[in-house]
Amino acid sequence: MKFAFIFLILFSSNSYSPSDVYNWRLEKNENGIKVYSRPMKGFDFREVRVVNKVKSTLAAIVAVIFDTKNYPKWVYGCSGTSTLKTLNDQEIYNYQVTDLPWPLSDRDVVSHFKVFQDPSTLIVTFSKTGMSDYIPDKEGMVRVQHFQSITVLTPLPGDSVQIELEMHLDASGNIPDWVVNDNMVAAPYNSTMSMLKRIPLYQSAYYYFIKEDSN
Numbered sequence: 536m537k538f539a540f541i542f543l544i545l546f547s548s549n550s551y552s553p554s555d556v557y558n559w560r561l562e563k564n565e566n567g568i569k570v571y572s573r574p575m576k577g578f579d580f581r582e583v584r585v586v587n588k589v590k591s592t593l594a595a596i597v598a599v600i601f602d603t604k605n606y607p608k609w610v611y612g613c614s615g616t617s618t619l620k621t622l623n624d625q626e627i628y629n630y631q632v633t634d635l636p637w638p639l640s641d642r643d644v645v646s647h648f649k650v651f652q653d654p655s656t657l658i659v660t661f662s663k664t665g666m667s668d669y670i671p672d673k674e675g676m677v678r679v680q681h682f683q684s685i686t687v688l689t690p691l692p693g694d695s696v697q698i699e700l701e702m703h704l705d706a707s708g709n710i711p712d713w714v715v716n717d718n719m720v721a722a723p724y725n726s727t728m729s730m731l732k733r734i735p736l737y738q739s740a741y742y743y744f745i746k747e748d749s750n
Contacts, residue, residue: 616631644679660688
């Protein structure tokens, strides 16, 4: 049974940062992908951290994340997405639906996507912040009320990139906490595995606001 709402994906929050490793517990370490979790104050659901490395350009990874129409091909449980508004080349509002098995209602989430690159370090930060009131609730859906994630792309020697994802959401509605927490490892791990398979398809991607590491 896929409780994929735990990985509505791929963010910023003052409550955490990728450099803050306090209290993280390693849940899975396989195929070069490490999945961690930890409690988050004020919430029943745990937050998740995923770390891995890939040989890629920075722009290719950004392109995969921005290519929301193809999320159903690789994001765990995603059944559909649509861009609600494009603010500029680096910001959009996105709508995403996640299928849940009967008798649970499907979940939907509205997120503000934003990408930024530090001009000195060339580290790219891709944030997604839930905007639950951006559009009216849809019939038959339960709107995710709290969603925050941040993906940090750090250039490494040898044309490689370290990808760090941290995310937290409250799936909302009548779902037992243990169901979410028991599936928090499988969902991000499987999505990451699928994402890594897609990254080679985007190596020709280019963004004027992304500078590649020349070292």
